[in-house]
Amino acid sequence: MPHATVAVLAAVLAATTLLPGCASGRTTSRSERRAATQPRGFVIAAGERVAVDVPVVTFLDAGGFDARREHRWFEADEILPDRPAAGCDTPRRFSARRGAAPPRTIDELRERLTQFVLHYDVAVTSRNCFRVLHDVRGLSVHFLLDVDGTVYQTLDLVARARHAGASNDVSIGIEIAHPGAWTSRERADHYYAGDGVRLAIPAALEPPRGGPFAPARGGWFEADVNGSRVFQRDFTAAQYDALARLVASLRREFPALREGPPRDGDGDVLRRALPEAERTTERGILGHLHVSPAKVDPGPAFDWARVAAPPN
Numbered sequence: 062m063p064h065a066t067v068a069v070l071a072a073v074l075a076a077t078t079l080l081p082g083c084a085s086g087r088t089t090s091r092s093e094r095r096a097a098t099q100p101r102g103f104v105i106a107a108g109e110r111v112a113v114d115v116p117v118v119t120f121l122d123a124g125g126f127d128a129r130r131e132h133r134w135f136e137a138d139e140i141l142p143d144r145p146a147a148g149c150d151t152p153r154r155f156s157a158r159r160g161a162a163p164p165r166t167i168d169e170l171r172e173r174l175t176q177f178v179l180h181y182d183v184a185v186t187s188r189n190c191f192r193v194l195h196d197v198r199g200l201s202v203h204f205l206l207d208v209d210g211t212v213y214q215t216l217d218l219v220a221r222a223r224h225a226g227a228s229n230d231v232s233i234g235i236e237i238a239h240p241g242a243w244t245s246r247e248r249a250d251h252y253y254a255g256d257g258v259r260l261a262i263p264a265a266l267e268p269p270r271g272g273p274f275a276p277a278r279g280g281w282f283e284a285d286v287n288g289s290r291v292f293q294r295d296f297t298a299a300q301y302d303a304l305a306r307l308v309a310s311l312r313r314e315f316p317a318l319r320e321g322p323p324r325d326g327d328g329d330v331l332r333r334a335l336p337e338a339e340r341t342t343e344r345g346i347l348g349h350l351h352v353s354p355a356k357v358d359p360g361p362a363f364d365w366a367r368v369a370a371p372p373n
């Protein structure tokens with residue numbers, strides 16, 4: 062924002078707040094005040110409920126997903142994932158955040174939480190994403206964001222989830238349900254037309270309602286991300302709305318999350334990984350692509366301006 066605009070805004074604010082009798086002609090009723098301050102949901106951080114401006118289905122709620130479970134979610138008699146990712150071949154999909162001492166309180170967590178890492182899941186629905194992460198790969202993430210905008214929290218924010226390598230110790234991970242970005246139009250067409258989507262979701266799980274998804278903006282988005290040309294359709298409007306509310310709420314609670322995303326010399330959001338030394342020290346909202354040169358998510362369709370505007 063230009064300084065002149067800031068100065069004008071400051072003057073207007075001063076005038077409207079300091080001048081006696083300068084009310085807009087209406088008073089705020091008690092019920093309106095309550096509505097304005099009533100949280101729409103809560104997330105769990107160091108065992109405490111933190112108010113957020115979006116409904117959240119937590120791991121404690123009916124219908125939620127609990128990544129603390131040390132057995133498979135959909136096949137509860139199995140303990141270990143059958144194809145664990147490297148270092149993830151234990152029943153536990155999470156651990157304490159590493160460092161001098163693991164954070165235990167929300168104040169300690171405030172010092173340690175410095176990044177959001179955004180992913181798309183290529184699992185198409187959050188239910189299927191949780192199956193793949195928890196039951197198959199031995200991985201985890203704090204939030205799942207479904208096609209219809211439902212936010213699931215699967216782990217307390219104090220826990221170290223397994224989703225983004227070295228950034229796991231300092232980040233909140235968010236998996237956004239989406240068919241992903243593909244390296245050719247043919248592969249993307251095949252996947253988005255439904256063949257890949259049908260293959261991705263086991264028959265036992267609910268397919269996404271109303272088709273795979275309805276992109277917020279039409280058409281294809283393509284770009285070179287970490288050296289690969291990739292093609293992608295947009296995320297849904299409900300996802301952008303829920304994510305913007307979640308991000309804004311958590312930025313109020315955890316000030317170190319207010320930066321970012323990283324930008325290039327032209328001011329565009331960076332489409333390549335940060336230098337290795339900066340991948341864990343960079344603060345704010347990042348994509349998986351920024352902390353891993355092998356990744357492209359959340360992909361060229363992701364509309365950063367809708368979720369990452371600087372907080373007030």
Ligand SMILES: [Zn+2]
Nearest residue numbers: 180181349358
């Ligand atoms: Zn990812």
